[in-house]
């Protein structure tokens with residue numbers, strides 16, 4: 001069973017976007033859109049913010065697939081086996097999938113920035129509120145429905161945990177290709193320090209752009225090698241049938257206005 005995220009609606013939703021979709025695609029009255037620049041000196045320390053509590057079961061990993069926008073590693077979210085609690089969250093959230101955003105060069109690629117600093121890529125671990133909702137599709141429409149952990153990637157030493165993922169990518173070069181993928185522990189992609197993060201209320205960064213996300217952006221980045229990132233860029237936006245193949249790069253959204261939102265920090 002595929003994580004409900006990949007129910008036709010998500011494919012339908014994502015396939016509506018042509019790969020170079022970058023447009024503002026403004027959401028009428030959207031004043032909580034993502035991504036944003038995190039202005040460190042304007043963030044407010046909140047001592048009530050707790051450490052993140054992740055409890056991921058590597059066996060709930062199901063498949064990895066190319067959805068024509070990024071590649072997703074999906075988890076069985078029919079039970080509370082892989083969960084996120086704590087941080088800014090009151091409820092328990094279930095891991096549904098993780099994916100990345102990256103650039104055609106190492107000079108850019110992340111969706112969020114810190115004092116305008118760009119990173120070559122950004123990891124998103126997507127969770128939904130299983131205390132309040134019974135399906136991802138429900139939660140995605142609700143104010144407190146989702147929690148996404150953002151982790152910046154920097155080019156440096158090879159990331160051993162990521163390599164298992166990188167080795168599977170050639171098998172899903174084209175849009176809509178899927179391979180079975182099991183036993184992957186997403187915790188290996190988190191930075192050593194997960195206590196220091198910024199958090200703010202925002203949206204999905206791809207359609208349906210719903211303003212249902214509690215964003216948790218890690219202060220500490222992870223390192224991956226140049227070659228590992230190059231394999232990300234070998235993926236294609238296009239399906240095998242299409243005549244013109246387009247490299248899957250620059251799959252990040254343009255930054256959105258903070259609209260007066262405060263970004264809180266869990267650290268001083």
Ligand SMILES: CCCCCCc1ccc(S(N)(=O)=O)cc1
Nearest residue numbers: 009010124126137148204205206
């Ligand atoms: C009803 C189907 C909705 C599928 C929406 C899937 C989705 C998940 C996370 C993100 S992101 N980049 O904000 O983490 C974007 C889109």
Ligand SMILES: [Zn+2]
Nearest residue numbers: 099101124205
């Ligand atoms: Zn994302």
